[in-house]
Amino acid sequence: MQNRKSDTVDFGLCDDPALCSLDAAVHEAGMTTVFDRYESQQPQCKQGLTGTCCTLCANGPCRITAKSPAGVCGSSPDLIVSRNLLQKAAIGTAGNTYHAENAARALLAAGSGGAFNVRDASRLAALAATLGISAGRSTAGLAQEVASLIIHEINKPDNEEMVLVEALAPARRVAAWRQLGVMPGGVNAEIRTALVKCMTNVNNDPVDLLLTAMKLSIANAYAGLHAINRLQDILMGGAGIGGNSTNLGMLDPATVNISLTAISRCWRRW
Numbered sequence: 001m002q003n004r005k006s007d008t009v010d011f012g013l014c015d016d017p018a019l020c021s022l023d024a025a026v027h028e029a030g031m032t033t034v035f036d037r038y039e040s041q042q043p044q045c046k047q048g049l050t051g052t053c054c055t056l057c058a059n060g061p062c063r064i065t066a067k068s069p070a071g072v073c074g075s076s077p078d079l080i081v082s083r084n085l086l087q088k089a090a091i092g093t094a095g096n097t098y099h100a101e102n103a104a105r106a107l108l109a110a111g112s113g114g115a116f117n118v119r120d121a122s123r124l125a126a127l128a129a130t131l132g133i134s135a136g137r138s139t140a141g142l143a144q145e146v147a148s149l150i151i152h153e154i155n156k157p158d159n160e161e162m163v164l165v166e167a168l169a170p171a172r173r174v175a176a177w178r179q180l181g182v183m184p185g186g187v188n189a190e191i192r193t194a195l196v197k198c199m200t201n202v203n204n205d206p207v208d209l210l211l212t213a214m215k216l217s218i219a220n221a222y223a224g225l226h227a228i229n230r231l232q233d234i235l236m237g238g239a240g241i242g243g244n245s246t247n248l249g250m251l252d253p254a255t256v257n258i259s260l261t262a263i264s265r266c267w268r269r270w
């Protein structure tokens with residue numbers, strides 16, 4: 001276990017009595033917080049902060065400096081930065097669409113009498129209508145159709161545009177994305193293509209790598225985050241406004257505080 005270092009970074013933690021006592025209890029138990037660990041990382045790696053370090057192959061690691069403006073393979077700083085960004089986009093997209101596919105599999109199980117239930121049939125009917133699935137079926141039938149469509153969308157080839165994005169995104173955005181060539185196909189295949197582009201000497205065009213990152217971000221938004229929220233609301237019931245007592249130590253009574261809690265709510269209920 002790490003020891004706490006001296007307080008050289010002021011995060012304003014002890015402005016709040018509850019957090020102050022929690023902070024003390026954590027340290028009494030011999031543990032550290034994110035603030036301690038952040039402090040012990042100072043100063044953070046300059047190459048890491050600028051994204052100009054590459055560890056892709058055994059000729060590296062390479063870092064871009066005034067003395068060495070290219071990696072061993074000849075990669076430019078723009079190429080290294082965009083490749084690093086695309087790899088991160090691929091990981092994030094994989095995580096969210098993995099979650100969405102599992103939520104869709106839970107809905108599929110709900111539709112076939114498995115361990116899950118549909119708690120909000122009206123949201124299921126609304127999503128089915130948005131996806132062009134005709135009404136007039138039982139809730140179980142709709143659950144199976146919607147879930148199967150989403151699982152298919154996530155797993156289809158990358159040369160087949162995702163119907164899910166077209167159905168859920170604003171039409172003007174879809175038109176702009178088509179014009180830019182960033183409408184995604186099946187997201188798992190898009191992730192694989194993106195990672196192949198990141199291999200050494202496969203794609204040396206930073207602009208193409210950044211456009212591929214944009215394509216993944218669109219897939220992530222609609223086949224990942226949007227799908228997760230819609231599916232979990234169907235399975236667990238939609239959000240409602242309620243009151244509760246809590247102390248996050250971050251609300252400022254002198255200003256307007258805006259809190260977005262939809263995702264944390266989903267995770268808590270899983």
Ligand code: SF4
Nearest residue numbers: 054057060062071073
């Ligand atoms: S891919 Fe190029 S820049 Fe990256 S570690 Fe290998 S040689 Fe260095």
